[in-house]
Amino acid sequence: MNPLPVSQRSLDGRLRHLLTLEGLPASMLESLLDAAEVMVPQSMSGTGLRDRLAGRTVCTLFFEPSTRTRGSFHLAATRLGADVLGFDVHASSTKKGETALDTMRTLEAMGVDCFVVRHADDGAVAELAAGARPETSFINAGDGRNAHPTQGLLDMLTLRQRKGPDFSQLKVLIVGDVRHSRVARSDLHALRTLGVGEIRVCAPASLLPDGDALDGCRVIDSLDEALYRVDAVMMLRLQRERMEEGLVPSLESYFADYGLDARRLGLAAPDAVVMHPGPMNRGVEISDEVADGPQSAILQQVGNGVAVRMAILQALLG
Ligand code: ASP
DSSP, X not given: OOOOSSOSBOTTSOBSOBOOSTTOOHHHHHHHHHHHHHHHHHHXXXXXXXXXXXXOEEEEEESSOOSHXXXXXXXXXXXXXXXXXXXXXXXXXXXXXXXXXXXXXXXXXXXXXXXXXEESSTTHHHHHHHTXXXXXEEEEEEETTTBOHHHHHHHHHHHHHHHOSOOTTOEEEEESXXXXXXXXXXXXXXXXXXXXXXXXXXXXXXXXXXXXXTTTOEEOSOHHHHHTTOSEEEEOOXXXXXXXXXXXXXXXXXXXXXXBOHHHHTTSOTTOEEEOOSOOOBTTTBOHHHHTSTTXXXXXXXXXXXXXXXXXXXXXXX
């Protein structure tokens, strides 16, 4: 990835924007996770933190679809007492040809303090941040294949809750469409920074990324082999909207070779945790019995999304 057009930290080291986990020190990731852990009880209900961001305005600016990320940012901001402005691209002047930059500046002129942005283009959120007023904060809610830092953090919180804070002995396996996945990139940055013992990656050659994204990882083609005694399996969705035709011969053959079912999960450590960022393609990446089974942390990830996003909003605006 090219250097960011705007720095995500101020001169005193504090976070101004959250655009990527790349380059953030372990101490910062850990203190965000600690803050999120404390928020967990308040993230599901309650009014105890509603004075934290009272008077601040958060805008969710999504140019791509979202269920979990947008919903949990909305709840997170509400539970901290912020005003929330939801931008719906399908009912907006984007349809009349307004650029993303003009849309952002228009909303900024209404008093938005923080934009939570999802966009189909790599680097688009950083570009918007570079075009905004210096006091406006940006959170990347997913840009193209580049980064999804809050998903990376909520995955780390889930791993920490299931496996404890010391990641140094863990073997973590990432399976599937790493090439097109911003979640995989953010998870890889976080797993490395937090010192995971071993990172394995399993995918067909057509879905492996170019460049240095997999530095330090063990790439294993056979899923049975890759699963051997891992402590956590992170499944990825096939990003068909970002894929040229023909990268996967068929969904059936993909499931046969790279799908996680109960037999295969039996090859991992007995208490291995199964994660998926959602939305899942059941029967393509993962079987029903694994997705809904006792080792699945998929709904715990979703719940943690609210707490993590509260912690980020608090760090940027509090
Ligand atoms: N929801 C995640 C994202 O927006 C994962 C996915 O869509 O596969 O990147």
